[in-house]
Structure formats: structure tokens, C-alpha cells
Amino acid sequence: xxxxxxxxxxxxRGLLQPWPQAIRAALQRLAAEIGGxxxxxxxxxxxxxxxxxxxxxxxxVTRDAAGCCRALIRFLGGGTLVDLGGTGEDVARVxxxxxxxxxxxxxxxxxxxxxxxxxxxxxxxxxAVPLSTVAADDGRQPVLIDPLHGCDDLRQGVLRSxxxxxxDDPLRMxxxxxLMATLGFSLDEETLEEITRxxxxxxxxxxxxxxxxxxxxxxxxxxxRVLRVMETTxxxxxxxPELQAGLGVEQPGFHHLDVFHHSFLALEQIEAIIEAPGRxxxxxxELLQAYLADGKVRRCLKWAALLHDIGKPATMRMAxxxxxxxxxxNHDEVGRDIFAGFAGRLKWSNEERERTGGLIAxxxxxxxxxxxxxxxPLSKRAVLKLSQRAGADLxxxxxxxxxxxxxxxxxxxxxxxxxxLANLFATVMRVVEEDIRPLAAGxxxxxGRDLIDVVGLEPGPIFTVILRELAALxxxxxxxxxxxxxAWVASFxxxxxxxxxxxxSERSESF
Numbered sequence: 001x002x003x004x005x006x007x008x009x010x011x012x013r014g015l016l017q018p019w020p021q022a023i024r025a026a027l028q029r030l031a032a033e034i035g036g037x038x039x040x041x042x043x044x045x046x047x048x049x050x051x052x053x054x055x056x057x058x059x060x061v062t063r064d065a066a067g068c069c070r071a072l073i074r075f076l077g078g079g080t081l082v083d084l085g086g087t088g089e090d091v092a093r094v095x096x097x098x099x100x101x102x103x104x105x106x107x108x109x110x111x112x113x114x115x116x117x118x119x120x121x122x123x124x125x126x127x128a129v130p131l132s133t134v135a136a137d138d139g140r141q142p143v144l145i146d147p148l149h150g151c152d153d154l155r156q157g158v159l160r161s162x163x164x165x166x167x168d169d170p171l172r173m174x175x176x177x178x179l180m181a182t183l184g185f186s187l188d189e190e191t192l193e194e195i196t197r198x199x200x201x202x203x204x205x206x207x208x209x210x211x212x213x214x215x216x217x218x219x220x221x222x223x224x225r226v227l228r229v230m231e232t233t234x235x236x237x238x239x240x241p242e243l244q245a246g247l248g249v250e251q252p253g254f255h256h257l258d259v260f261h262h263s264f265l266a267l268e269q270i271e272a273i274i275e276a277p278g279r280x281x282x283x284x285x286e287l288l289q290a291y292l293a294d295g296k297v298r299r300c301l302k303w304a305a306l307l308h309d310i311g312k313p314a315t316m317r318m319a320x321x322x323x324x325x326x327x328x329x330n331h332d333e334v335g336r337d338i339f340a341g342f343a344g345r346l347k348w349s350n351e352e353r354e355r356t357g358g359l360i361a362x363x364x365x366x367x368x369x370x371x372x373x374x375x376x377p378l379s380k381r382a383v384l385k386l387s388q389r390a391g392a393d394l395x396x397x398x399x400x401x402x403x404x405x406x407x408x409x410x411x412x413x414x415x416x417x418x419x420x421l422a423n424l425f426a427t428v429m430r431v432v433e434e435d436i437r438p439l440a441a442g443x444x445x446x447x448g449r450d451l452i453d454v455v456g457l458e459p460g461p462i463f464t465v466i467l468r469e470l471a472a473l474x475x476x477x478x479x480x481x482x483x484x485x486x487a488w489v490a491s492f493x494x495x496x497x498x499x500x501x502x503x504x505s506e507r508s509e510s511f
Contacts, residue, residue: 012142026075038131056100066092121172123150170201174213181220211346224268245313253412265407270305291395304359311335336361366401383431445485
């Protein structure tokens with residue numbers, strides 16, 4: 001993944017251009033007030049050398065970052081101070097309008113900017129430019145302070161760790177892979193060897209910080225390539241041991257890889273599908289593009305692809321039929337439970353935990369429907385059940401199924417499986433658009449309140465059974481009016497006497 005970059009020091013002339021004049025003027029006043037130099041550092045310098053627009057403005061001063069932030073707010077005439085020194089570091093942030101300015105004091109016992117830069121994570125982040133040389137209007141070239149030759153590494157597309165980087169903060173190992181994913185650079189061999197030796201230290205890093213870096217990797221379009229390199233260092237297996245359990249777990253003839261390597265290939269395939277969903281589902285390109293527009297959706301979909309089979313090692317059983325050899329019954333539901341442990345450990349949000357876990361639990365459903373469809377036409381009831389369970393992630397479910405299928409190339413794989421999935425999805429969406437959504441958009445024939453006031457039932461599980469069955473009957477056009485719905489409920493209760501929740505006889509009510 002190594003590449004040559006176009007890093008050029010001349011790009012530093014416009015280092016402050018992305019920020020408003022008000023911020024530039026306030027920074028000059030700050031430098032005058034503190035009586036010392038203010039340095040632009042880290043990602044601000046790195047991104048500018050790469051010709052990118054930096055996200056935040058990163059600054060370093062000798063000491064008292066919070067005091068400098070308060071002064072900056074005073075000069076700007078407003079803004080919010082955010083304390084970032086939770087780990088004892090001298091660092092704070094000013095948020096002004098839609099801009100963020102991060103200020104840090106010299107790290108550790110550093111007494112000079114060069115000492116401070118040597119304590120940073122990677123050489124390409126260990127460069128600084130004195131504000132005074134950027135703000136000068138006499139035509140001078142801004143001064144680049146680069147004690148670890150980060151600019152050379154930037155030109156070569158190499159990520160090289162600074163001395164003692166991982167001992168000072170083990171999360172920097174993971175950050176290196178995140179930079180690999182976002183910049184397209186490669187980690188140099190010595191750094192990879194150091195990560196391999198230091199991998200056990202990652203247990204010292206906070207779960208929230210680990211999750212943040214992993215999510216940034218997943219949000220890139222290089223997640224699979226990067227995670228495969230991370231896996232060679234032993235770092236990934238410490239973060240996701242649930243996946244490592246699939247190493248060497250052989251699968252039936254539908255597959256050509258063990259569970260572990262199949263999972264990585266599924267991630268590779270989902271990245272390709274996300275890039276061009278219409279290539280795989282031609283009639284639904286616009287629909288899928290809209291679904292994938294949300295970054296959280298893409299991230300959850302990638303995690304689901306990587307972890308969709310983590311339930312297989314726990315459910316592996318030797319089959320009685322020698323031709324099948326091994327089974328993984330219920331691995332999808334078990335996988336969701338195992339995933340929940342992983343997501344809880346890394347402090348995932350409930351929303352993303354539910355979405356990813358739901359996709360894992362349902363990932364076999366499209367294949368089951370393909371099997372049914374080979375024997376008989378697909379019923380509207382089956383489509384309703386699928387769409388109800390998948391909810392907003394019906395599109396994601398079929399994208400995941402396509403990735404799973406493409407990652408399976410065994411001799412016993414049914415021919416044309418991907419075409420079957422595409423055809424099934426087209427049929428499902430046609431039923432959803434023509435039969436399910438129009439009915440869902442209007443009022444139901446009966447509501448829960450009707451079951452209480454008209455039928456005479458007490459609220460309970462029976463409500464779900466009745467209302468779901470009525471929805472299915474309505475989609476099938478077997479029940480089309482309120483009168484027919486009430487008649488069906490009466491018939492259902494007559495056929496199921498004593499059903500929990502049926503209190504009509506006690507209340508002497510009838511309909």
C-alpha cells in the first residue's frame with residue numbers, strides 16, 4: 001500500500017488560509033500576550049504538506065494550554081473552552097462557530113519544540129511551523145521544524161513511529177493503522193515489528209479510544225487491507241478475539257476457506273459492493289445508494305460482514321451425513337450474542353449495536369428464501385415477515401448476503417447464487433412497494449385499542465400475535481375490511497380457547 005506522496009514544503013505558505021482572518025488575528029495577539037512562540041503542529045502541518053485541507057487547527061505552546069485557550073476566546077470575542085486534559089495532559093480546545101482550535105503544552109519534560117516533537121506518535125505528525133514565520137508578510141518561506149525527518153517519510157508514503165511512541169501511549173499502535181487507512185500510506189517494517197512486540201500493551205488503552213480508532217478504519221475504503229496487516233502483528237486478535245476463534249475452522253463444500261479467512265474476504269467484498277452497489281443489484285442502484293449515504297450504516301455493514309460468522313466455532317457439530325461433514329446450526333443467532341459481548345466491551349452505542357447485531361442474526365435469511373423459492377413461488381407473507389424483522393436494514397441485509405455469497409467459492413456452491421440473490425431482492429422490493437408500504441401508510445383495520453374496547457381482551461402477548469397475523473392476511477388480500485378483521489379475531493379466539501390475555505368471559509363482553 002506504500003505510495004509516493006506529493007508533500008512539498010512550499011505548500012506551507014498558505015498554512016493558515018483555511019481559517020478566517022479573525023482566528024489568524026487572534027493567534028497573533030495570543031503570541032504577543034504569552035511572549036513566546038506559538039507553533040502549528042501535527043495534522044495541521046501534515047495535511048497541508050499533502051495538499052489537503054486540515055480539519056482542526058493544532059497548536060503547541062510552552063505551557064498552560066487552558067490559559068491560552070481562554071485568552072484566545074477573549075480575542076475572538078466568544079467561543080467555548082473544552083478541557084481535553086482528562087489523562088493529565090496539558091491540552092484544551094476552543095470551539096468558535098464551526099471551527100476548532102486545539103492547543104497543547106510541551107509534552108512530558110520537553111523544554112524545546114524539538115523535544116516535544118520527538119515525543120509524538122509518528123514522524124509525519126512530528127513537524128511544526130512557528131506561527132511567526134507563517135504570519136510574516138515579508139515574503140519569507142515558513143520554517144519547518146522536522147527533527148525526525150517526517151517530511152521525507154511523508155514524501156515516501158511511510159508511517160514510521162517516533163522513539164518510545166507505543167510505550168508512552170499504546171493506542172498509537174492502532175492510530176498508525178488508522179492513518180494507514182485514511183492516508184493510504186504503509187507502516188515501515190521496523191514499526192510493524194515494534195507493534196508486534198508491543199501488542200499486549202493495548203490492554204492499557206481505554207475502550208472508547210480503541211473503538212474510535214477502529215471506527216475510523218472501518219469508515220475508510222481500505223478497511224480490509226488495513227485490518228489484514230494489523231492481524232499479522234497480533235494486535236487485531238487482541239482486540240477481536242471472537243473472530244480469531246474461526247481460524248482453522250473448516251466449512252462445508254459451499255465454502256473454500258475456513259471461517260476466519262472467509263470473514264475477511266466477506267469484508268473485502270462488502271467494500272467493493274459499497275463502492276458500486278448497482279453492479280450487484282442493477283434494478284436497485286438508486287435505492288441502495290440512498291441507504292449507503294449514511295456513514296454509520298456503511299460502518300455497521302462492514303462490521304457485520306467481518307463478524308457475520310463469529311457464531312460458527314461455538315455451534316460447530318460433526319454431521320451424521322459424511323457428505324456434509326460439519327454443521328453450524330443457529331450460528332447466526334449465537335453470533336449475535338457473541339457480537340453483543342464484543343460491542344459491549346468496546347462501548348458501542350445502542351443504535352449501532354442493535355443494527356450490526358440484527359444484520360448478523362439475519363444474514364442467512366436471504367439464502368433460506370432462495371432455497372424456498374427454488375421449490376415454490378415467494379409468498380407475500382414471507383416478504384412481510386422478512387421486511388418486518390429487517391426494518392430499515394432490509395437493503396443492508398441483501399448487501400451483506402451478496403458479500404457472503406461472493407466470499408464463498410466452494411465446489412458445492414449452487415451455480416448462479418449471486419443472480420438468485422439479485423432476483424430475490426427485486427421481487428422482495430416489488431412486493432414491499434406494491435403491497436406492504438401502501439397498506440402500512442394507512443390506518444390498520446384494527447388497533448390495540450380495538451382489541452381492548454371492542455373485542456374485550458387484556459393487553460399482552462396475544463396482541464402481537466393477532467395484529468401481526470392480521471397484517472399478513474391483509475397483505476395477502478384475505479382480510480380487506482374492519483368487519484372481516486373482527487370476524488377473523490373471533491374465529492381465532494374460538495379456535496384457541498383460554499389463550500393468555502383472553503378475558504372476555506370474565507368481563508362478560510362479546511362482539
